[in-house]
Amino acid sequence: MVMRRLLTVGLVVLGLGGGLLGLYTLGNSRTTQLFGEIFARVETSKPLVALTFDDGPTVRFTQDVLDMLKEHDAPATFFLTGKEMQENPAQTRAIVEAGHQVGNHSYSHARMLLTGPATVADEIERTDAAIRAAGYQGEIDFRPPYGKKLVTLPWYMSQNNRKTITWDIEPESYPDIAGNADAMAAHVLEKAQNGSIILLHVMYRSGEASRAAVPKIVQGLRQRGFEFVTVSQLLASRSEEAP
Ligand SMILES: [Zn+2]
Known part of the structure; x- marks a missing residue:
């Protein structure tokens, strides 16, 4: 009887642990969420890739980045x-006048895992404005x-017909190459496939190697036959192919 109770308690603890691990994984997943459309890469047969930059804009680096892209x-x-x-x-x-796509990265850049619905709406709508x-x-x-997102954020996105865009290539997430522009560019060239979404942080002083990697990535992928488009254009290439 005692053994049986212990076994039950053990199973419940395991179940809870598994559930929490599942939620943790879901909250961090780049390809899965409970509601709404999420894209880490776009399914397309065309050799298109999108370069995406997170955070900012900053006074110090926005113009440098725009000049480089131009x-x-x-x-x-x-x-x-x-x-x-x-x-x-x-x-x-x-950024808008240079013709680039602008997306919403929240108002305050807080982690939005257990955020309530009113805060989520406020974060999104003030940023849209x-x-x-x-x-x-x-x-x-x-x-x-x-x-990061868990329940409320994806729910808001699906209710408002909004797309969540993550990424499939993030060279900065590998500490052994993160400070090295050539190594980061080589990583992107190796990983890129049709529909890839590349993430770099170029808006702060810490992004020096990432800024230096941009021209290497652009030239290297073009040599391999890829064309650069915005995320919207990447998504459009997908829907054109839908049966
Ligand atoms: Zn960010």
Whole structure:
């Protein structure tokens, strides 16, 4: 009897542990969420890839990044925070006027795992307002801070027909190559496939190697036959192929 009770308790603990592990995995997953559409890569037969930059805009680095993209005639998708857009409206407008895609990266860049519905709506809607205030007219995709989301955030996204965009290539997440532009570019060239979404952080001083990697990635992938498009264009290439 005691053994049996112990066994039951043990199984319950295991079950709870497994459930929590499952929730943890789901909260961090780049390819799965409970509700709404999420894209870490786009299924397409065309050799298209999207370059995406998270955070900012900042006064110090926005123009450098825009100049670099212009020099290489490469479009990108910028996931910006509402707070930084409000602080730096001129930089936000410069990104929009250069013709790049702008996405919503939340207002305050807080982890949104157990956030309540009112806060989620506030984080998203204030950021949308800042994007529109800069003159951006396209559909606004969303990327969760730290890639984290669990229940409320995906629910809000699905209720509002919004797409969540993550990534399939993130060279900065490998500590042995993160500070080295050549090594990061080599990683991206090795991993890229049709429909890949590449993530880099280029808006702060810490992003020096990532900024230096951008031209190497653009030139290297073009040599391999890839074309750079925005996330919206990447998604459009998918729907064109739908039966
Ligand atoms: Zn971020």
